[in-house]
Amino acid sequence: MISVLETPIILRVIGSALLCLGAFAALVSAIGFHRFKNFYLRLHAATIGSIWGSVYPLVGSAILAITVEELGVYRWFVAGASIVAAFIVLILAPAGSHALARGVHKAKVARVKPCIADKLDPELCG
Amino acid sequence: MKTVEVVVLIILILALALLITVGFEHIMPSTAVRPPAEFYLYATYNPYKLREYTVMSPEAVTAIVWDFRGLDTLFETSVFYLALIAGLALTRRLLSERAEKPGHGLSLIVKTVTRITAPMIIVVGASIALHGHLTPGGGFQGGSVIAVLPMVIIVVFSVSFLIMRGFTTSKMIIMRSLGLFGIGLTAIALFLVSLIQGTHAYVFQNMIKPDAQTSMPIYIAGALISGTLWFFNLFEMFAVAAGFSIAFIVLMLARTLQVEER
Numbered sequence: 001m002i003s004v005l006e007t008p009i010i011l012r013v014i015g016s017a018l019l020c021l022g023a024f025a026a027l028v029s030a031i032g033f034h035r036f037k038n039f040y041l042r043l044h045a046a047t048i049g050s051i052w053g054s055v056y057p058l059v060g061s062a063i064l065a066i067t068v069e070e071l072g073v074y075r076w077f078v079a080g081a082s083i084v085a086a087f088i089v090l091i092l093a094p095a096g097s098h099a100l101a102r103g104v105h106k107a108k109v110a111r112v113k114p115c116i117a118d119k120l121d122p123e124l125c126g
Numbered sequence: 127m128k129t130v131e132v133v134v135l136i137i138l139i140l141a142l143a144l145l146i147t148v149g150f151e152h153i154m155p156s157t158a159v160r161p162p163a164e165f166y167l168y169a170t171y172n173p174y175k176l177r178e179y180t181v182m183s184p185e186a187v188t189a190i191v192w193d194f195r196g197l198d199t200l201f202e203t204s205v206f207y208l209a210l211i212a213g214l215a216l217t218r219r220l221l222s223e224r225a226e227k228p229g230h231g232l233s234l235i236v237k238t239v240t241r242i243t244a245p246m247i248i249v250v251g252a253s254i255a256l257h258g259h260l261t262p263g264g265g266f267q268g269g270s271v272i273a274v275l276p277m278v279i280i281v282v283f284s285v286s287f288l289i290m291r292g293f294t295t296s297k298m299i300i301m302r303s304l305g306l307f308g309i310g311l312t313a314i315a316l317f318l319v320s321l322i323q324g325t326h327a328y329v330f331q332n333m334i335k336p337d338a339q340t341s342m343p344i345y346i347a348g349a350l351i352s353g354t355l356w357f358f359n360l361f362e363m364f365a366v367a368a369g370f371s372i373a374f375i376v377l378m379l380a381r382t383l384q385v386e387e388r
Contacts, residue, residue: 091243092239099236
């Protein structure tokens, strides 16, 4: 029976793939941030960068750190810190962007344009 | 106009690249250590050759801040305290801390996330402060991190939520005073001990000195605490956390008052 840790090549591929996914998300986020028309859509693009673009790479680096035997027992510290950081980003970034969007919409600062429907506040539509 | 902007940007980038390429030798700090720094690095943790000047702390910055120039730091702390007292004296009788029903605050999602992250903030702050003699950080930094929590609670819930939970400025000032009292007591602890024993010691003494042989404990239960440094960091953490909380509460109370008057 082959344990997962004895075949680090699979873990390395998974970790690298997650890192590349993070880089791709950062690119998508940058393009969206540049191209989207109104505040809420741009916030959505920024959130792609801050959640995709940091949670996946952090998990990926945790998996990569586990495979590096030279680090000894410290690889578990690196991996644990990465996982904790990923978890914190995963819960904090959506809450932050949610609070930002909600606050801006409630204060009627940014209009929803182009708009199909705005059920919360029809005045802001269009 | 657009071409001008692009040209200016390109020139800026090229100039920066030139600066980094040409001035690389001068931008990079030299690796040589100056004589005072050399002495401090040599003396910070040196139980073998400099037993009578060492601080027994691997972290040079904390050793300098709380031991080599400890009196300066004590006065810095009191300056911060005096500034808070002045702020409270200015706003006395203006702001009433009545425990009314809490404001609406932000949405349920944000509140739940704040409840999850609140203990994490305290743990991070406490670890920064209590490991101040081992790793970068210290009492002030740890206390500032902990003080983020009342700020977040004020923004996410409301000031009256914080006050209803018992975090009034008077309680915070008691905590702040206890922290300062602990700092003062740590500073004169060895002096008092040697007064009882009939020997002599310096105020703000940490480890043994050539003519004063009393010393603070270096280890407690096998853990390195570096004598006074750990106690200073602990009390400073309480004092700073309470102090910043007072500042935030007073500022946000003034803000709510402003909004109500409108």
